[in-house]
Amino acid sequence: MAAERDSSPRRSEALTGSSKKSPRIVACPRCGASVPWVEESRFRPFCSAHCKRDDLGAWASDQYRIAAKEEEPFSDEAEFK
Numbered sequence: 001m002a003a004e005r006d007s008s009p010r011r012s013e014a015l016t017g018s019s020k021k022s023p024r025i026v027a028c029p030r031c032g033a034s035v036p037w038v039e040e041s042r043f044r045p046f047c048s049a050h051c052k053r054d055d056l057g058a059w060a061s062d063q064y065r066i067a068a069k070e071e072e073p074f075s076d077e078a079e080f081k
Helices: 009-016 049-060
Strands: 025-027 034-036
């Protein structure tokens, strides 16, 4: 007996990506402008090349930092200080 193919609309939309839903909207991390999350948005998640470049520059100049805990030295490292 041959297996039946699932031809439901949801299944075909998932395979082809042809959903009728409106695109997800995200906020530009730099200026907060609304950006549709679609392939045509060249600079996503940023709204423009300007915001993308400014954000990269902020990382490069240490304006952003990722918090980290100070690690305890290993027991044998403490002996050499």
